[in-house]
Amino acid sequence: MRRPDVRGYGVIGLCLVVVAVVGVVVVRAVGGNGSVTLLANWSGGDETLFRQQVIQPFEAEEHIHVLYQGSSAESQVLDADAEAGAPPDIAVLPGPGELADYASKGQLAPLDSLIDGKDFNAPWARKVDGPPGQGAHYYWLPIKTDLKSAVWYPKGMTAGQRTAAAAAPGSWCLGMVSGATSGWPATDWIEDILLQQAGPAVYQQWAGGRLRWTDARVARAWRTWGDMVGAGQAAYVRPAVTRPYDVVSRTAAGGGAACTLEHQSSFIRADAGWANSADPKRSDADFVHSADLIPGSDSAQDAWEVSGDLAAMLHDTPQARKLISYLARPEVQQKWSLSQSAFSADRAVRTSAYGADPVSLAAARTLDSPGTVRCYDASDAMPAVMRDAFELAALRYLAEPASLEHQLTILDGVRKRRTMVWLPKVCGSGTG
Incomplete structure (x- = not known):
């Protein structure tokens, strides 16, 4: 391999400077308003979809960097992180029972100012008791239902x-x-x-x-x-x-x-x-x-x-609030649900959004029907x-x-x- 001459070193140095500058610009563009940590169970192809459909558009709009961790054992990961005093800012879990326990211990931030439970079909969004003396609040946001x-x-x-x-x-x-x-x-x-x-x-x-x-x-x-x-x-x-x-x-x-x-x-x-x-x-x-x-x-x-995926906020930061508000948007709910062959509990998402497939439409109508006991x-x-x-x-x-x-x-x-x-x-x- 031939050693580069002095001019070669100069070119290499210039390239490194350019790469460094571009890297700084990208970081500032994506994370100029800080970052938020997020734990969910999507990995592999589902994680790729979540990054493409939700994380990247959010980062581009809010300039907040999302540090995502996907795990099929998210309950165990969250439990260990919470025990160590280092939970993520936001966690997405399928279990309202598990989240109710975190809420009772004061480990979840209320979402009352960020969502309106009346926007969602029962039983996905309900107020539950927080720590003693703090009353009942909304502690989770449904972002996908089945x-x-x-x-x-x-x-x-x-x-x-x-x-x-x-x-x-x-x-x-x-x-x-x-x-x-x-x-x-x-x-x-x-x-x-x-x-x-x-x-x-x-x-x-x-x-x-x-x-x-x-x-x-x-x-x-x-x-x-x-x-x-x-x-x-x-x-x-x-x-x-x-x-x-x-x-x-x-x-x-x-x-x-x-x-x-x-x-x-x-x-x-x-x-x-x-x-x-x-x-x-x-x-x-x-x-x-x-x-x-x-x-x-x-x-x-x-x-x-029925079942669902529920997003809860463990750290009440401006960045976490922005992400919860973003996930609550009907158009984001619709986009993510469709990518998962799932549905949204948001009443603003019409059944017609699920396309012409009669099977999907039948499931959507059942989930959305006012008379259905869910x-x-x-x-x-x-x-x-x-x-x-x-x-x-x-x-x-x-x-x-x-x-x-x-x-x-x-x-x-x-x-x-x-x-x-x-x-x-x-x-x-x-x-x-």
Whole structure:
């Protein structure tokens, strides 16, 4: 390699100066008004989308740099950071129960001056109690929502075929693996069955910690699920506990697969197993209300389980306030929801925003209908300790259904702990 002469060194030096100047200009342009730290569960392709769809436009508009951290174990990361006294400025979590606990300890800043709960459908935005003596406030902002209580099936499958398939455990596409949160597909099942069999009032009592886990109605929901999916039978259990939840529907693609039904949140319609190969924005699956296929359901009610991603502010800084306000904009809610094959709880986002796909429109109308009773995912609404114990117990029951009484007794012992914060209400219709 030939050594550069003096002129070469001069050119190199000039280039370094130019790079340094450009770098300073870029930093000042993006972060001239400071920075904000943000923790959420989006990583990989979802993180790329979030940066493109939300972070970069925000930085360009406000000149505030967003220091983003994505983790599939965000609850554990946030807990450790909060314990160490160094939490992020903003965290996005799916669990209002977990956030209510942070609020009760004074670790969340109220958002009352930044959002109006009446702008959102129930039950996503509700006031909860803060520290003693400080009253109730809005402590989180819903930025994405999903419809649960849905069973997905290949288009063209008749009602009779669905009913027959629902009675055969091998027809259900079942996957329990989800990293640090493995087991939540099982809790989704049990929660939904209780909602459809016993109704919103009983579901409300249970999700709020006021109903024993050993109650006959709760035990019935577990047994119904076990019968439907073949709990205790190795042919069904072994694949379920070893497969990631987000790949099982791919076995149903194209018809003729071993499983044809999937009990899952509305985001699954865009998964590779159900998405239309020619037009990924359209789905090759359709859905029915789970009550149509769950034995013992009360067909007279119109109750749906729902979920969401909730943004909370742990440090009340001007930069954090700017980002919360930005995330609350209807156009930002719409843009981010669409990129995630999800929906917005913001009433200003019309159902027509979700395009011409009839499946997406049907889900959007259900989520937005004033008469629909929407109940937040119970395990997400429960305290984190209760949620984690529920997920573990559900996996154990799936493998050994004879252990049900023991599992429910353990869960009721967890429920009775005095230190946990429970949400007073998780179901509702209309707004607020």
